[in-house]
Amino acid sequence: xxxxxxxxxxxxxxxxxxxxxxxxxxxxxxxxxxxxxxxxxxxxxxxxxxxxxxxxxxxxxxxxxxxxxxxxxxxxxxxxxxxxxxxxxxxxxxxxxxxxxxxxxxxxxxxxxxxxxxxxxxxxxxxxxxxxxxxxxxxxxxxxxxxxxxxxxxxxxxxxxxxxxxxxxxxxxxxxxxxxxxxxxxxxxxxxxxxxxxxxxxxxxxxxxxxxxxxxxxxxxxxxxxxxxxxxxxxxxxxxxxxxxxxxxxxxxxxxxxxxxxxxxxxxxxxxxxxxxxxxxxxxxxxxxxxxxxxxxxxxxxxxxxxxxxxxxxxxxxxxxxxxxxxxxxxxxxxxxxxxxxxxxxxxx
Amino acid sequence: xxxxxxxxxxxxxxxxxxxxxxxxxxxxxxxxxxxxxxxxxxxxxxxxxxxxxxxxxxxxxxxxxxxxxxxxxxxxxxxxxxxxxxxxxxxxxxxxxxxxxxxxxxxxxxxxxxxxxxxxxxxxxxxxxxxxxxxxxxxxxxxxxxxxxxxxxxxxxxxxxxxxxxxxxxxxxxxxxxxxxxxxxxxxxxxxxxxxxxxxxxxxxxxxxxxxxxxxxxxxxxxxxxxxxxxxxxxxxxxxxxxxxxxxxxxxxxxxxxxxxxxxxxxxxxxxxxxxxxxxxxxxxxxxxxxxxxxxxxxxxxxxxxxxxxxxxxxxxxxxxxxxxxxxxxxxxxxxxxxxxxxxxxxxxxxxxxxxxxxxxxxxxxxxxxxxxxxxxxxxxxxxxxxxxxxxxxxxxxxxxxxxxxxxxxxxxxxxxxxxxxxxxxxxxxxxxxxxxxxxxxxxxxxxxxxxxxxxxxxxxxxxxxxxxxxxxxxxxxxxxxxxxxxxxxxxxxxxxxxxxxxxxxxxxxxxxxxxxxxx
Numbered sequence: 001x002x003x004x005x006x007x008x009x010x011x012x013x014x015x016x017x018x019x020x021x022x023x024x025x026x027x028x029x030x031x032x033x034x035x036x037x038x039x040x041x042x043x044x045x046x047x048x049x050x051x052x053x054x055x056x057x058x059x060x061x062x063x064x065x066x067x068x069x070x071x072x073x074x075x076x077x078x079x080x081x082x083x084x085x086x087x088x089x090x091x092x093x094x095x096x097x098x099x100x101x102x103x104x105x106x107x108x109x110x111x112x113x114x115x116x117x118x119x120x121x122x123x124x125x126x127x128x129x130x131x132x133x134x135x136x137x138x139x140x141x142x143x144x145x146x147x148x149x150x151x152x153x154x155x156x157x158x159x160x161x162x163x164x165x166x167x168x169x170x171x172x173x174x175x176x177x178x179x180x181x182x183x184x185x186x187x188x189x190x191x192x193x194x195x196x197x198x199x200x201x202x203x204x205x206x207x208x209x210x211x212x213x214x215x216x217x218x219x220x221x222x223x224x225x226x227x228x229x230x231x232x233x234x235x236x237x238x239x240x241x242x243x244x245x246x247x248x249x250x251x252x253x254x255x256x257x258x259x260x261x262x263x264x265x266x267x268x269x270x271x272x273x274x275x276x277x278x279x280x281x282x283x284x285x286x287x288x289x290x291x292x293x294x295x296x297x298x299x300x301x302x303x304x305x306x307x308x309x310x311x312x313x314x315x316x317x318x319x320x321x322x323x324x325x326x327x328x329x330x331x332x333x334x335x336x337x338x339x340x341x342x343x344x345x346x347x348x349x
Numbered sequence: 350x351x352x353x354x355x356x357x358x359x360x361x362x363x364x365x366x367x368x369x370x371x372x373x374x375x376x377x378x379x380x381x382x383x384x385x386x387x388x389x390x391x392x393x394x395x396x397x398x399x400x401x402x403x404x405x406x407x408x409x410x411x412x413x414x415x416x417x418x419x420x421x422x423x424x425x426x427x428x429x430x431x432x433x434x435x436x437x438x439x440x441x442x443x444x445x446x447x448x449x450x451x452x453x454x455x456x457x458x459x460x461x462x463x464x465x466x467x468x469x470x471x472x473x474x475x476x477x478x479x480x481x482x483x484x485x486x487x488x489x490x491x492x493x494x495x496x497x498x499x500x501x502x503x504x505x506x507x508x509x510x511x512x513x514x515x516x517x518x519x520x521x522x523x524x525x526x527x528x529x530x531x532x533x534x535x536x537x538x539x540x541x542x543x544x545x546x547x548x549x550x551x552x553x554x555x556x557x558x559x560x561x562x563x564x565x566x567x568x569x570x571x572x573x574x575x576x577x578x579x580x581x582x583x584x585x586x587x588x589x590x591x592x593x594x595x596x597x598x599x600x601x602x603x604x605x606x607x608x609x610x611x612x613x614x615x616x617x618x619x620x621x622x623x624x625x626x627x628x629x630x631x632x633x634x635x636x637x638x639x640x641x642x643x644x645x646x647x648x649x650x651x652x653x654x655x656x657x658x659x660x661x662x663x664x665x666x667x668x669x670x671x672x673x674x675x676x677x678x679x680x681x682x683x684x685x686x687x688x689x690x691x692x693x694x695x696x697x698x699x700x701x702x703x704x705x706x707x708x709x710x711x712x713x714x715x716x717x718x719x720x721x722x723x724x725x726x727x728x729x730x731x732x733x734x735x736x737x738x739x740x741x742x743x744x745x746x747x748x749x750x751x752x753x754x755x756x757x758x759x760x761x762x763x764x765x766x767x768x769x770x771x772x773x774x775x776x777x778x779x780x781x782x783x784x785x786x787x788x789x790x791x792x793x794x795x796x797x798x799x800x801x802x803x804x805x806x807x808x809x810x811x812x813x814x815x816x817x818x819x820x821x822x823x824x825x826x827x828x829x830x831x832x833x834x835x836x837x838x839x840x841x842x843x844x845x846x847x848x849x850x851x852x853x854x855x856x857x858x859x860x861x862x863x864x865x866x867x868x869x
Contacts, residue, residue: 031745037528039395039468041766041776043786044752046467050528081387082551083530092550148584155592185588186381186580187554293580293589295553303552303581306714308745 004332012325019321020071023314024064031308033080054080067314076318077311081304086315088198090297094319095199096188097285097296103216104281108224113263116231120239121258123232132232135225143284147218147291154214157181184211186293215292222284223277230273234266241265268339275331279324374559374573376868378849380597381586385555385579389546390534391506392526395468395766397859404860405557405575406446407506407540408565410437410456411499415856417675417768419499423451423507423541432494432811437502439485443564445509447539453479453487458510458524460489466526471786472501472766494809496816500767509539543568543864544575554578563864570865587844590615596849596868599861601842603664603717609844618852619842621666622859623673624764625773626716628709628726628834629793635707635757638793642699644831649692650733651726653685657837660721665837670824671763671773673838675857677813678770678820683828689732696733704734710756711739712747717839723760726834751792759792762839768858770820774804778832795832 033056034047051057055066067077076086119128152158160177163170184207191205202208238244239262247257286298293299297316304312386402387394404412410424421427424437443451457479463469464476475495480488491498513524513534523533538546541564544557557575578595580586583602589595591612601609601617609617630638630647637643653667669685672678696702711723720741727737737758742750751759765772780796781788787801800823807819827833841859845851848869854862 029746031743031747032749033745035745035748037394039766040763040790041395041471041772042467043471043789044783045786046470050467054529078529078531080529083388083527083535093552148588151585151588151592155594156588157592181592183592185592185594186585187578190576290582291585293578293582293585295550299581300552306743306745 005329008325008329012322015321015325016318019317020068020314021064023317024067025060027310027314030305030310030313033308033310036307036309037080076315079304079309079312079315081307081309081312086312089300089312090315090319092198093295093297093300095195095201096294097282097289097298099202099212100215100219100285100288100294100296101278101281103212104219104223105278107216107220108227111220112224112227112231116228117235117258117263117266119228119232120235123236131228135228138221139225139229141221143218143222143287144291146221147214147288150214150218151185151291153179153181154183155181155185183214185214187211188295215288215294218291219281219284219288223281226277227270227274230270231266234269235262238262238265264338268335271334271338272331275327275334279327282320282323374571376572377574377576378572378597378863378866378868379576379578379595380599381578381580381589381595382599383579383581383583383586385552385577388530388535389538389549390526390532391508391538391540392462392466392469393528393532393535395472400858400860403506403540404542405544405863406538406542406546407508408443408542410502410505410507412503412862413768413856413858417857419503424502427499427502430488433491434480435489435498435502436482437487437489439487440564441485443541444562445512445539445541446545446560447509447512448562449509449511449539451507451541452484453481454484455507455510456487456505457481458513459505459508462508462513462524462526463505467528469504472504476501494811496808496811496813497767497769497771500769503768507541512537512539543570547574552579565864568865569867570863572863572866572868575863590844590846593846597843597845597851599843599859601844603662603842606662606664606842615844615846616849616851617842617844618855619664619840620855620857621673622764622839622841623676623768623857624716624762624839625668625671625673626665626719626722626760626762626836626839627668627671627777628758628760628836629777629791629795630833631754631757631759631793633794634754635705637699637701637705638757640699640701641830642695643701646692646695646699646701646733647730647735648831648834649686649688649695650729651834651836652687652729653836654687656722656725660718660725661837661840664717664840664842666840668835668837670828670835671777672770672820672824676765676768676770677817678773678824680821680824680828683824692733702734704736706736706738707757709737709739709758710747710750711741711760712744713741715744715747716760716762719760719762722836726758726836751790754792754794761790761792763790770824771804771808774800774823774827778827779804793833795830797826797830797832800826 034050038047038050055063070077078084079086079089082089115131119131122128157179160174163173165171165174188202189207189211191207192200192202193204195201202212244257244262247261285296286302288294289296289298290302301316304316384398386398391399391403391407408422410422411419412422414420423440423443425440427435427437430436439451439453445451460479463473475491475493477490477492480490482488489498489502515523517523517533521533525532543560543563545560546555547558548556555577559573580589583605586598587605587609590598606617609615630644632638657663657665657667667685669683670680709723709727711719713720723739723741727739730737763773763777775787776790778791778795779788779801780798781791781794803819803823807816810816810819841857843851843855850867850869851861854866
């Protein structure tokens with residue numbers, strides 16, 4: 001266990017180093033941060049002075065060494081735009097993103113497991129076919145389109161007048177297909193609960209949860225179909241295996257076979273994929289957060305790029321790198337718990 | 350930082366408690382802009398967003414009216430003493446948010462701070478000092494006679510000199526202007542304006558509350574609280590309005606104009622803007638551009654009206670000059686001159702019948718439809734056999750390229766900070782001179798010393814009629830010379846729920862006077 005952790009920590013350090021070098025070396029292509037800091041009519045002389053103050057005129061190596069020296073002491077520099085330490089800015093925005101990811105993950109877990117299992121147990125049922133069909137569609141719609149459609153349907157509302165209003169069935173159909181809207185379409189709302197540090201949570205008020213609803217659904221919409229299909233496929237394979245047949249032959253009750261014996265083995269690959277996907281989901285939040293003006297790190301990162309806020313970009317990339325390393329480590333640990341035959345350090349059992 | 354602010358707001362509420370609540374400012378306004386204020390220090394950056402904040406939390410000496418006239422604010426009246434001096438009388442009994450009273454000392458303090466601000470010092474270069482006569486009288490002194498004295502005075506938002514004097518705990522001067530952030534003034538403010546910043550989470554939301562002791566008791570404004578949410582994504586901003594999440598949004602993207610116009614719950618307000626979008630022809634890089642005939646041919650080949658109608662969907666006013674209507678230099682005789690046959694003929698006369706190849710660059714996220722406009726112009730030029738190699742870039746990368754004059758034709762949009770024509774010429778058509786900073790954005794390298802001299806003469810001409818004539822002559826000569834290719838003035842658009850009466854408080858400078866906003 002200890003050896004495993006040491007190995008992971010040194011891996012993390014290497015990842016951070018590589019990311020910082022790459023992020024630092026692309027900064028010249030990100031544009032001139034001065035453009036966002038001064039008005040158009042400011043003279044070149046003033047700009048040059050400010051560039052000197054910011055240390056932008058130093059050679060690459062000098063800039064990187066200065067950055068690395070500070071970074072080793074836990075100081076990732078100050079954001080140009082926010083005017084305060086980048087780590088503080090990220091910590092302020094991170095809770096929003098984590099809550100979004102948690103919300104989406106809950107939706108995925110709550111829906112993918114029952115639907116996936118059902119579709120595996122009754123592959124011929126029309127409901128299974130329906131779910132599979134919908135999931136194919138879901139997987140192929142880009143997340144921002146889902147988001148825009150959700151906003152139109154549930155925030156703004158649509159009035160359908162396709163059918164003749166004067167007939168009973170027509171007005172019923174019109175009414176059934178129209179939506180009222182009313183759900184919040186942007187931000188996290190006003191009723192946030194302070195948990196600790198910079199964590200302001202929206203989980204504890206109705207308003208906060210309503211604000212979370214649409215963004216979480218759109219974020220979940222990309223991963224949900226994938227997990228339904230994955231669980232279904234794995235489960236069907238497991239159901240064919242000898243020990244399940246044996247359990248059936250022994251006369252065990254179907255729910256016990258399905259949910260205790262089969263599901264447990266189904267989940268092994270699902271957890272591995274899930275770990276990686278949660279990391280990817282953090283990246284996907286950039287799109288979701290932009291559409292819903294969700295004040296998380298994804299939105300912050302995107303705006304940092306348009307502003308050429310280089311210290312913030314570098315710090316964000318390093319933090320995301322760290323998150324990937326941590327989630328992968330956790331996945332490996334959980335894997336060990338679910339399947340005791342797996343040895344963490346990779347030695348043969 | 351939040352603590353500091355709340356402490357300050359708290360102490361203010363205490364001091365204001367015995368006073369009666371002014372007016373019935375009880376309505377709440379939820380609004381969404383495309384960005385929130387970068388800082389609370391109004392002298393840190395000269396930008397539209399900062400001026401919007403200035404008008405909410407401070408008050409200028411005088412401000413622009415809708416038709417580009419002046420309206421007295423903190424200055425009650427003003428009179429010219431001599432060629433270089435203007436005497437202002439300050440309104441009495443005006444209170445800062447801190448409770449201090451406004452005096453001429455504060456104006457002097459503000460003026461000196463403006464002179465030291467990298468962004469504002471250019472505007473105040475013609476000024477030498479603020480001379481205090483008594484507590485509520487002061488004189489603005491310029492070096493030479495300066496016709497734009499009042500224009501510049503709209504940028505003087507008196508700051509609370511007592512509040513901003515002294516040092517913070519870590520030994521920094523409280524009035525320090527620091528673009529790197531963290532200065533006292535960037536997190537605390539005390540102005541005279543209608544609103545106080547009650548809470549601020551940068552990039553997420555800013556909450557304003559009406560200042561109980563606001564001096565302007567005649568103001569019809571009845572908004573007691575404003576919540577500003579920055580929503581950068583156009584679609585989301587529009588959705589937020591249509592779903593009723595916010596009451597007022599700006600800007601409205603041109604693609605959604607119809608959607609908003611057709612919605613029965615919201616009102617759309619549009620105005621012709623003053624920002625000119627144009628292309629510059631780099632004479633240093635391309636020999637042919639030195640030939641006035643070639644430049645003229647290009648001017649004839651570009652169809653401004655087509656671009657305004659088709660690409661901008663009517664959301665722009667076609668331009669044949671830089672000065673928009675209402676500016677002194679606006680010359681009503683100059684009309685777009687699209688005529689492809691004439692253009693081809695001119696190319697022939699100039700000896701370039703077979704054309705040539707040039708490079709073109711434009712930003713793709715700075716101005717409305719900037720990349721599509723560039724593509725259209727490139728296509729139009731192909732009709733006179735000029736082949737264009739176009740590259741569009743995000744703005745953060747575009748401006749460094751612009752500074753390097755990296756292409757033969759480059760796009761630029763310009764808004765005159767002084768709301769005056771001379772500013773266009775000084776930055777865009779003056780002979781480039783790195784020492785004086787003249788022609789800083791003249792990427793065409795167009796140079797006509799005679800015109801420069803005429804503008805400089807206009808800049809010391811205090812007879813406004815004479816001055817207008819001089820500036821209009823300049824505009825005419827630039828047109829004849831086809832010094833650059835003007836395209837259009839980008840329109841402005843705002844939208845709000847029907848009960849929010851935004852129209853009266855909007856103006857072409859795009860700083861709404863929200864203190865006067867009425868919600869029914």
